[in-house]
Amino acid sequence: MVIIPPMQRLTTQRQAILDLINTSNRHWDAEEVNRELSDRGQPVGIATVYRGLTALDEAGLISSVQLADRKRYERADKSHHDHMVCVECGSIEEFSHHKIEALQEAAAQEKGFELTGHQLVLFGRCAACTGVKK
Amino acid sequence: MVIIPPMQRLTTQRQAILDLINTSNRHWDAEEVNRELSDRGQPVGIATVYRGLTALDEAGLISSVQLADRKRYERADKSHHDHMVCVECGSIEEFSHHKIEALQEAAAQEKGFELTGHQLVLFGRCAACTGVKK
DNA sequence: GGTGGAATGATAACCATTATCATTACCACC
DNA sequence: GGTGGTAATGATAATGGTTATCATTCCACC
Numbered sequence: 001m002v003i004i005p006p007m008q009r010l011t012t013q014r015q016a017i018l019d020l021i022n023t024s025n026r027h028w029d030a031e032e033v034n035r036e037l038s039d040r041g042q043p044v045g046i047a048t049v050y051r052g053l054t055a056l057d058e059a060g061l062i063s064s065v066q067l068a069d070r071k072r073y074e075r076a077d078k079s080h081h082d083h084m085v086c087v088e089c090g091s092i093e094e095f096s097h098h099k100i101e102a103l104q105e106a107a108a109q110e111k112g113f114e115l116t117g118h119q120l121v122l123f124g125r126c127a128a129c130t131g132v133k134k
Numbered sequence: 135m136v137i138i139p140p141m142q143r144l145t146t147q148r149q150a151i152l153d154l155i156n157t158s159n160r161h162w163d164a165e166e167v168n169r170e171l172s173d174r175g176q177p178v179g180i181a182t183v184y185r186g187l188t189a190l191d192e193a194g195l196i197s198s199v200q201l202a203d204r205k206r207y208e209r210a211d212k213s214h215h216d217h218m219v220c221v222e223c224g225s226i227e228e229f230s231h232h233k234i235e236a237l238q239e240a241a242a243q244e245k246g247f248e249l250t251g252h253q254l255v256l257f258g259r260c261a262a263c264t265g266v267k268k
Numbered sequence: 269g270g271t272g273g274a275a276t277g278a279t280a281a282c283c284a285t286t287a288t289c290a291t292t293a294c295c296a297c298c
Numbered sequence: 299g300g301t302g303g304t305a306a307t308g309a310t311a312a313t314g315g316t317t318a319t320c321a322t323t324c325c326a327c328c
Binding site: 142145147148178180181182 | 304305306307308309310
């Protein structure tokens with residue numbers, strides 16, 4: 001239902017968003033991008049940030065993950081991976097397992113499903129948090 | 135941050151919610167439960183539905199999946215499974231693959247992660263929708 | 269240098285969910 | 299069977315992330 005017009009121009013604002021994400025290893029949500037760009041002296045309106053993120057994602061220039069409440073964005077120039085989220089501190093780690101991917105494809109075929117994407121998130125306690133557990 | 139008090143009483147309203155979900159194979163969201171119970175002549179306030187669903191889920195009497203925007207609930211008396219969502223018609227199919235589960239555990243251990251849960255959703259086109267594709 | 273479509277940004281609206289709070293239901297115990 | 303305390307209800311307001319609106323600005327191209 002949501003209409004996402006294809007990106008026609010890589011404007012200054014979108015370039016700023018793209019640079020921010022490309023030069024970091026973090027997972028950003030819209031609000032964080034908005035605040036960080038303000039801090040860096042090139043403020044971009046929150047609505048523009050949302051549209052920019054969606055457009056850049058659509059264009060394949062960045063990639064996204066839906067994590068619980070908010071959607072987060074990260075660099076696209078890495079190999080495919082999934083995410084582990086620490087339920088204690090909220091940190092996000094990445095992992096990839098080609099066998100899991102292959103099995104997903106198999107499971108889909110079994111059901112006559114034409115797979116277009118997937119989302120796998122593991123929840124748990126990260127190494128740091130299990131270490132300092134009281 | 136969200137405080138979920140343990141369920142102390144299985145009230146009439148919660149019993150109604152539980153019965154509705156237990157006697158169906160569907161995945162319900164709060165609004166649907168609210169509407170269906172109204173239609174059946176035993177209306178339950180929307181806030182109560184939300185609280186009831188959360189409490190029943192906490193108590194393990196039903197189970198839940200976070201699908202994109204809304205959270206959905208289903209019977210708990212089945213073996214563990216994950217979900218495939220048709221991006222065309224929205225239908226939800228279930229599948230399970232014990233090897234995928236095992237590999238998830240392996241991936242977590244590799245990172246020193248203490249796994250507490252996971253969520254795997256496959257997106258694609260279901261058999262029916264690929265069949266009638268124009 | 270004018271014109272039309274794309275993008276911006278401030279702000280309002282949306283929508284699923286949660287909080288508030290007065291009222292009601294239920295339980296334990298006298 | 300009354301009574302006090304706690305849980306649950308339900309109408310409604312509030313929250314919070316995201317999207318829509320719309321006047322304005324930007325940019326490519328004739």
